[in-house]
Amino acid sequence: MATINVAQFExxxxxxxxxxxxxxxxxxxxxxxxxxxxxxKAANASINHGYDIEIVVEAVGPGSFRAxxxxxxxxxxxxFSAQAVSSVVLSxxxxxxxxxxxxxxxxxxxxxxxxxxxxxxxxxxxxPRTVYDATRIAEQNGQFKRAxxxxxEGISADDKVKGIAFVPKMDSPPPDVIxxxxxxREIALTEEDDPETRVVKEQCDLQIVKAxxxxxxxxxxxxxxxxxxxxxVNDSAFHTKFSxxxxxxxxxxxxxxxxxxxxxxxxxxxxxxxxxxxxxxxLEHMPRLRQTTFSGGAN
Numbered sequence: 001m002a003t004i005n006v007a008q009f010e011x012x013x014x015x016x017x018x019x020x021x022x023x024x025x026x027x028x029x030x031x032x033x034x035x036x037x038x039x040x041k042a043a044n045a046s047i048n049h050g051y052d053i054e055i056v057v058e059a060v061g062p063g064s065f066r067a068x069x070x071x072x073x074x075x076x077x078x079x080f081s082a083q084a085v086s087s088v089v090l091s092x093x094x095x096x097x098x099x100x101x102x103x104x105x106x107x108x109x110x111x112x113x114x115x116x117x118x119x120x121x122x123x124x125x126x127x128p129r130t131v132y133d134a135t136r137i138a139e140q141n142g143q144f145k146r147a148x149x150x151x152x153e154g155i156s157a158d159d160k161v162k163g164i165a166f167v168p169k170m171d172s173p174p175p176d177v178i179x180x181x182x183x184x185r186e187i188a189l190t191e192e193d194d195p196e197t198r199v200v201k202e203q204c205d206l207q208i209v210k211a212x213x214x215x216x217x218x219x220x221x222x223x224x225x226x227x228x229x230x231x232x233v234n235d236s237a238f239h240t241k242f243s244x245x246x247x248x249x250x251x252x253x254x255x256x257x258x259x260x261x262x263x264x265x266x267x268x269x270x271x272x273x274x275x276x277x278x279x280x281x282x283l284e285h286m287p288r289l290r291q292t293t294f295s296g297g298a299n
Contacts, residue, residue, distance in 0.1 A: 002122060002123050002124065002176035002177045003123075003124045003125075003126065003176075004098065004123065004124070004125045004126065004166075004176070004177055005126045006091050006094055006095045006098070006125065006126065006127045006128065006131055007091065007126070007127075007128050007131070008168040009090050009091045009094045009166060009168060010087055010088060010090065010091050011070060011071055011087055011090065012058075012068060012069060012070040012071065012090065012168075013068075013069060013090050013094060013166050013167070013168060014063075014066050014067065014068045014069070014166065014167045014168065014169060014170055014172065015032065015036075015066065015067050015069065015164060015165075015166065016063055016064075016065075016066050016164060016165040016166065016167050016174075016175055016178075017029075017063075017064055017065040017066070017067075017155075017161055017163075017164055018064050018161065018162040018163040018164065018165070018178060019064040019065050019160055019161055019162065020064075020160050020162075021064070022062040022063075022064055022065055023065060024065045024158075024160075024161070025158055025160065027154075028154055028155065028157070028158040028161060029065075029067065030271060031150065031151070031153075031154030031271060032151055032154050032155060033055075033057060033067065033069070034150075034271050034272070035147050035148065035150040035151030035152075035154060036055060036069065036093060036147075036151055037055040038143070038147035038150070038272075039093055039144050039147035039148050039151065040053055040055050040071060040089050040090065040093060041053060041200075042138070042141050042143035042144035042147055043089050043092050043093065043134075043138035043141065043144050044073075044089050045141070046137050046138050046140070046141045046144070047086055047088070047089065047092070047134050047137060047138060048073065048086055048089075050075060051073050051074065051075055052073070052074050052075075052202060052203045053071055053072065053073055053089060054071075054072045054074070055069055055070070055071060055072075056069070056070050056072060057069055058070050059170055061170050063170075063174075066167075066170055068169075068170050069090070071087065071089050071090050073087060074203065086130070086134065088128075088130060088131050088134050091127075091128070091131040091134075092131060092134050092135045092138050093148070094166050095125075095127050095131050095132065095135045096135050096138070096139060096144075096148060097148065097152075097166075097179070098118070098125050098177075099118060099125070099135075100187040107119070107120045108120075111129075111132075112129070113129065114128070114129050115127060115128055115129055115132075116128075116129060116132040123177050152184050152187065155181070155184050156181065156184045156185045159181075161181060162180065162181050163178040163179055163180040163181055163183075163184070164178070164179050164184070165177060165178045165179065195265070196264065196265050196267075197262060197263065197264050197265070197275075198262075198263050198265075198272065199260050199261065199262050199263070200260070200261050200263055200272075201258055201259065201260050201261075201280065202258070202259055202261065203256070203257070203258055203259075203283070204224060204225075204256075204257065204259050205224075205254055205255070205256050205257075205286070206222035206223070206224050206229075206254065206255050206257055206259070206279070207222060207223040207224075207252065207253075207254050208220065208221075208222060208249060208250075208251055208252065208253045208254065208255065209221040209222060209223055209228060209251060210251070211249045211251075212233075215239045215243065216232075217232050217234075218232065219231055219232050220232070220233055220279070222255075224259075229277050230277065231259070231276075231277035231278050231279050232278055232279065233279040233282065234278060234279065234280055235279065235280065235281050235282045237282075238281075238282035247285050249285075250287070250288065252288035253285065253286060253287050253288050254285075254286035254287075254288070255279070255282055255283075255284070255285060255286065256282075256283040256284040256286060257279045257280075257281060257282050257283060258279070258280050258281040258283065259277060259278070259279055259280075260277070260278040260279075260280045261274045261276075261277055262274070262275050262276040262277070262278075263275065
């Protein structure tokens, strides 16, 4: 009997694709990574009030093909941010997918104070109780289930992917439990179609390139993650401080903001791309560091 301990996937996990050779179709990889990132954001919103999450890809490698994903948490700056972050989101995703492997009537579940043991066929999955409880919360979020569904659909559509697995590290040995392509097609969830457009909010740091010096819907220009974007700043409290000269803006200054991104879905890949931006809240003004010249008389 193969045993998997979901606790090893707390902050990071490696997706192991069983493929022909050591490569994977770019669309399959992209849709899988985007699906997991969307599922992580949805789960985090249900579990970690006051924290944002970012899923980063740190490495790719053979195995047949592997991608290392890590969760990065940061405070969102709201009233709830004093609570401790529960860094279990990636474990929740792995736990949810593993529990889809068999119909409920073929699964034996033992719930203990500190862990939950799930036996299905020849596999035994050990889930920390905190992760099990968090998974029950996350699965109530329709966006979480739709994102998992999209992840599985992207994999099931690629005949060259024979299965997937999760391992803790890039150099981990071959996995004991592989979710086959056939099983993925059987368990792919049937949810309502995703909307053609959606709005996603994220806390981020923007560098000011061009500021609009009056309250209006005209767009400021910012640098964000190395890309220039245009967005109106629709925060009345910020504009009041700005007009009262409580804040002085100069090019190169930064703003910590809540950025609303309007996204459009590609019907072929199901991947959302940003098409418009709006700053809905300014959390902090960050003046650019400037050199100060000191002068003094000779002794």
